[in-house]
Amino acid sequence: MLNELFEIIEDRKANPTEKSYTASLFADGEDRICQKVGEEAVEVIIAAKGQGDERIIEEVSDLFYHTLVLLSAKGLSLSDVEDELRKRRQ
Numbered sequence: 074m075l076n077e078l079f080e081i082i083e084d085r086k087a088n089p090t091e092k093s094y095t096a097s098l099f100a101d102g103e104d105r106i107c108q109k110v111g112e113e114a115v116e117v118i119i120a121a122k123g124q125g126d127e128r129i130i131e132e133v134s135d136l137f138y139h140t141l142v143l144l145s146a147k148g149l150s151l152s153d154v155e156d157e158l159r160k161r162r163q
Contacts, residue, residue: 079141079151086145098142106146109139 082095089096098106113136120128144150 075137075141075151078138079145082138082141082145095142098139099146103143103146106139106143110136110143113139 085093085095086099089099098109113132117129117132117136120132141151144154
């Protein structure tokens, strides 16, 4: 699923449309994307401290999405992260 989402994000970057939230993040630039990653990270913590499992799942999903947008904006990929995780496992 994360690979599929990353492909969609890459497509929105390459083929932006007016109604695309993803395209609007790319248009707003790196600072806005970083801001969203930070906001979502805080929201994950708040959810974990008492808002229940469903809320945690929602906020982690938002964090994953915005993190993938950041990777794409920086010219990186999910594979780059996977490679790093493999290195750490060894």
